[in-house]
Amino acid sequence: MPTEFHIGIDDTDSESGGCTTYTGAVLYQELYDIGIRPSDYPWLVRLNPNIPWKTRGNGAISIHLIIDEDQIETVQHLAVRITKETAHLSDKRADPAVVFLRGPVPMILQEYSLSALHNVLSIDQARSVARKASVETHLLKGSRGLIGSLASIGAGLDSVAHTFEIIAYRTRENLGTSRRVNSESIKVMDSKQGSGTFHNLDPESGRILVCPHGPDPVLLGIRGLTPQGVQDAFNRVQINETVERIMIFKTNQGTDAHLTQHRKVIELARYQSAVVTGRVDTVPKIVRGGHVIFQLSDETGSLSCAAYAPTRSLKAAARDLLPGDRARVYGGIRRYRNGKPTLNLEKIDLLSLVENVNKENPICNLCGSRCESMGRGQGLRCKKCGLHNETGTTIRIVTPRSLQLATYTAVVSARRHLSRPGNTVR
Numbered sequence: 001m002p003t004e005f006h007i008g009i010d011d012t013d014s015e016s017g018g019c020t021t022y023t024g025a026v027l028y029q030e031l032y033d034i035g036i037r038p039s040d041y042p043w044l045v046r047l048n049p050n051i052p053w054k055t056r057g058n059g060a061i062s063i064h065l066i067i068d069e070d071q072i073e074t075v076q077h078l079a080v081r082i083t084k085e086t087a088h089l090s091d092k093r094a095d096p097a098v099v100f101l102r103g104p105v106p107m108i109l110q111e112y113s114l115s116a117l118h119n120v121l122s123i124d125q126a127r128s129v130a131r132k133a134s135v136e137t138h139l140l141k142g143s144r145g146l147i148g149s150l151a152s153i154g155a156g157l158d159s160v161a162h163t164f165e166i167i168a169y170r171t172r173e174n175l176g177t178s179r180r181v182n183s184e185s186i187k188v189m190d191s192k193q194g195s196g197t198f199h200n201l202d203p204e205s206g207r208i209l210v211c212p213h214g215p216d217p218v219l220l221g222i223r224g225l226t227p228q229g230v231q232d233a234f235n236r237v238q239i240n241e242t243v244e245r246i247m248i249f250k251t252n253q254g255t256d257a258h259l260t261q262h263r264k265v266i267e268l269a270r271y272q273s274a275v276v277t278g279r280v281d282t283v284p285k286i287v288r289g290g291h292v293i294f295q296l297s298d299e300t301g302s303l304s305c306a307a308y309a310p311t312r313s314l315k316a317a318a319r320d321l322l323p324g325d326r327a328r329v330y331g332g333i334r335r336y337r338n339g340k341p342t343l344n345l346e347k348i349d350l351l352s353l354v355e356n357v358n359k360e361n362p363i364c365n366l367c368g369s370r371c372e373s374m375g376r377g378q379g380l381r382c383k384k385c386g387l388h389n390e391t392g393t394t395i396r397i398v399t400p401r402s403l404q405l406a407t408y409t410a411v412v413s414a415r416r417h418l419s420r421p422g423n424t425v426r
């Protein structure tokens with residue numbers, strides 16, 4: 001009897017190289033080589049990007065199979081061996097984990113995965129979930145990789161919003177050298193593929209975003225909406241070095257999946273991803289470095305919102321807010337200052353805008369200089385000639401707002417793996 005069988009892998013990467021996606025690609029392809037066909041593309045699952053100790057994009061991998069009981073042992077041996085071979089075990093930051101689940105994914109793992117997109121989870125909690133879901137765990141060193149490997153199995157990318165990424169890997173001898181990919185061909189690909197792919201380049205500076213920097217084995221990765229779209233885009237790129245292997249992943253990148261948890265200010269905690277709806281309380285302040293800070297409150301409290309300078313279009317929108325505007329803000333809680341949470345903004349939805357009204361005293365009819373108010377209901381008096389106008393009032397000056405009731409996002413170069421493409425309003 002064939003059964004569902006799921007493999008989750010996390011934390012095989014490190015600062016000095018390695019990459020969890022590479023482990024996933026090798027395993028997927030070796031399964032193919034022994035005649036085992038996974039039931040879906042391998043999943044590349046990005047988790048809460050606001051956890052500071054996960055600096056490399058917080059991604060985990062899962063592979064999903066429908067296989068005969070008697071193949072399970074072979075698959076498990078292969079998965080553990082390949083994880084050992086590809087993980088950078090000597091690096092103290094790598095904490096690889098491989099986990100196995102027989103049968104359908106239980107609700108508790110789906111809920112756990114959702115939580116891993118928004119919260120900071122403990123290893124004890126991960127152990128408890130693994131036990132309750134009857135997940136078999138293989139920890140190669142420490143336990144930290146357990147969280148992502150469990151969450152990747154439960155991500156439900158067969159039903160929830162997803163995109164695809166095609167990743168090409170470098171050969172071992174090229175690791176650490178500069179990537180020989182023709183930039184012009186990427187620009188041509190970007191213009192030809194239209195909206196089928198995203199985040200190929202920074203449209204403002206023209207900087208290439210598909211190639212990472214540093215020693216990891218990824219030569220380039222192209223993100224897009226369909227497997228065929230990313231394959232076609234890849235075929236247009238001119239590569240001048242040997243490619244070891246190519247893999248297409250199904251992923252939650254580009255879906256804003258981490259920005260779906262609506263919270264009240266009082267519920268916020270450090271390193272969460274959060275969405276808060278409230279009223280702007282202060283005129284935004286531009287601080288050192290060009291960052292923009294404003295206060296927002298709901299009925300439970302207030303928080304500081306920070307739009308950092310590199311987010312450019314987002315920062316520009318934040319700067320033009322006025323007290324009384326209503327907004328939904330999206331981002332990560334990175335720190336508390338004086339007991340107040342600070343949300344690093346990734347996106348703002350403007351829900352309502354106040355009128356930008358200024359009041360001005362009119363000019364004196366007699367001498368042309370500025371009048372002053374005599375107090376409420378007392379009319380105006382000219383400062384220079386003393387003319388008293390008992391019925392005069394101040395003039396309301398309404399300046400049109402530069403903002404619209406729209407969604408404002410960071411420029412492409414300042415977005416996260418999970419950030420949804422498009423949306424930038426200028």
Ligand SMILES: [Zn+2]
Pocket residue numbers: 364365366367368369382383384385386387
């Ligand atoms: Zn006058």
